[in-house]
Amino acid sequence: MKFRHKITCMVAVQIVLIVASFVAIVHFESQTRLAGNVVNVAGKNRMLTIVVQAEAHRAMLHGDDYGRVLAALGDLEANILFLKTGGSSAGVEIDPVPPRFGADWDAVWEAFGRYSGEIRGMASGRGGGAAPVPEAAGGDLISLSDALTEKLGRDVDTLSSGLMLLQTALGFGNVAIHVLMIYLILRAFGRHAAQAVRAEKFAAVGELASAMAHDMKNPLGTIMNSATAIRGARGGGAASGRALDLIDRSVRRMSHQIDGVLNHVRDVPLVKEKRSVRGMLESSLGAVDVPRNVVVALPGGDAEVLCDPDKMEFVFANLVLNAIQAMGGRGGGITVRLSEGGGSVTLEFENSGPRIPEGDLPRIFEPLFTTKMRGTGLGLTSCRNVVRLHGGGISARNDPVTFTVSLPAGRVG
Amino acid sequence: MPGKRILVVDDDGDFLESLQLALISGGHRTIQASGGREAVEKYAEYEPDLVLLDFRMPGIDGYETFLRIMKQDPGARVVLTSAYAVDDGLYREAKSRSLAGMLSKPVGAVELEEAIRRHSR
Numbered sequence: 001m002k003f004r005h006k007i008t009c010m011v012a013v014q015i016v017l018i019v020a021s022f023v024a025i026v027h028f029e030s031q032t033r034l035a036g037n038v039v040n041v042a043g044k045n046r047m048l049t050i051v052v053q054a055e056a057h058r059a060m061l062h063g064d065d066y067g068r069v070l071a072a073l074g075d076l077e078a079n080i081l082f083l084k085t086g087g088s089s090a091g092v093e094i095d096p097v098p099p100r101f102g103a104d105w106d107a108v109w110e111a112f113g114r115y116s117g118e119i120r121g122m123a124s125g126r127g128g129g130a131a132p133v134p135e136a137a138g139g140d141l142i143s144l145s146d147a148l149t150e151k152l153g154r155d156v157d158t159l160s161s162g163l164m165l166l167q168t169a170l171g172f173g174n175v176a177i178h179v180l181m182i183y184l185i186l187r188a189f190g191r192h193a194a195q196a197v198r199a200e201k202f203a204a205v206g207e208l209a210s211a212m213a214h215d216m217k218n219p220l221g222t223i224m225n226s227a228t229a230i231r232g233a234r235g236g237g238a239a240s241g242r243a244l245d246l247i248d249r250s251v252r253r254m255s256h257q258i259d260g261v262l263n264h265v266r267d268v269p270l271v272k273e274k275r276s277v278r279g280m281l282e283s284s285l286g287a288v289d290v291p292r293n294v295v296v297a298l299p300g301g302d303a304e305v306l307c308d309p310d311k312m313e314f315v316f317a318n319l320v321l322n323a324i325q326a327m328g329g330r331g332g333g334i335t336v337r338l339s340e341g342g343g344s345v346t347l348e349f350e351n352s353g354p355r356i357p358e359g360d361l362p363r364i365f366e367p368l369f370t371t372k373m374r375g376t377g378l379g380l381t382s383c384r385n386v387v388r389l390h391g392g393g394i395s396a397r398n399d400p401v402t403f404t405v406s407l408p409a410g411r412v413g
Numbered sequence: 414m415p416g417k418r419i420l421v422v423d424d425d426g427d428f429l430e431s432l433q434l435a436l437i438s439g440g441h442r443t444i445q446a447s448g449g450r451e452a453v454e455k456y457a458e459y460e461p462d463l464v465l466l467d468f469r470m471p472g473i474d475g476y477e478t479f480l481r482i483m484k485q486d487p488g489a490r491v492v493l494t495s496a497y498a499v500d501d502g503l504y505r506e507a508k509s510r511s512l513a514g515m516l517s518k519p520v521g522a523v524e525l526e527e528a529i530r531r532h533s534r
Contacts, residue, residue: 222428225432228438229434229435
């Protein structure tokens, strides 16, 4: 992931956490507030019942009409129903009584029914003469309402404690996550800075090496041309022929090393041709000094790819050279396998050398990474650059050590 | 393959001379030029079968020289030789203007003969 994307993701995570914390707290606070309002409304039942009782006593003592008693009874009924339905009334908003308190509300409503019946009977003068104020039914209603209010109050307590716990947890959680994020951001900045310094150094070294490599190519060309001229004109024996072969091979090896540097310069164009993979493998072995105790087995089959043969041969030679160097003086075998399918041509370079340390596997294609005394740390990176320029991929694995080059057939090059 | 008449263009004197020697040993005839202007003049004078043209030269560079030769003779067979990285866009443009090929220095005897066989008139 790119540095900028990494930082953006971290900041986005922080923002999401902050917003989520706020939303959670606001939600729970709202729940607690609504639950508190329910307690207040439930508490009003006691007061409204007492008002009905007082009005009933007043009406009975003074022989007034029962209009005010029935109005007070209506207020009490509306208050009890408001608890059941929830909603908004006189600027107070509440949720309906939670279902777990349904039985308690039903008991209150039942008690109200009895109480209401007795009050209405008293008001209508049923039973003859002045009926007594229904103290017992009123008392029942008050005690059942109080029981409901108490339970609802305990519920609010639980919610408030939960809210406090949530606020504390989110507070600590946010602090911890912020500290972690700051640490991660600082670490990402640190790595980015180190990478930038490394890239700058690499660019400077690369530029110098590239200039030197270029300047060496003309003299190498002169040596090779001269060898060609001598070979054409000579009448000498086998020794001079062998000497010319050695000049030729040495120049190719030097040129191969130089290409390792130049292949970092991505503006090298691909000169594409349709070529046999096996032919390129054979040709690439000509640029590598294969020791006598190393056996290279090439694939039996063949495939054609459209590619820059010079650069592809460089890749093949480098992978073989790398395997030889990994085996040290012990010798062994290098087996190259070739397969086609799924629109790709795949080459596997398997060698009998020691396994690559697991920690090194992800880094072996990085520039300047080498575990060899003689390595430049450019070989495998150059291989990767060349393969990628061709639209392919390269990977390495252990057991046995195998480098896999995959080239998309049909759009190679 | 019968010997070809090849115009060799390079500002590096040693390289130019050695390439001429290699070509002569292969049975070819050579004309040499050490710069772009001289190459264009020599091309008009000798009409060679093939031009081996160094890409990077002081004054008129290889690409400009190639354009001038193609303007003079649209059927000219020119192969660029280079020790340097060539801009990919420039290379594609040259190919679209009938550049025959490109050789990366150093060039071995086999590649040289193969290039002459494939690209010369």
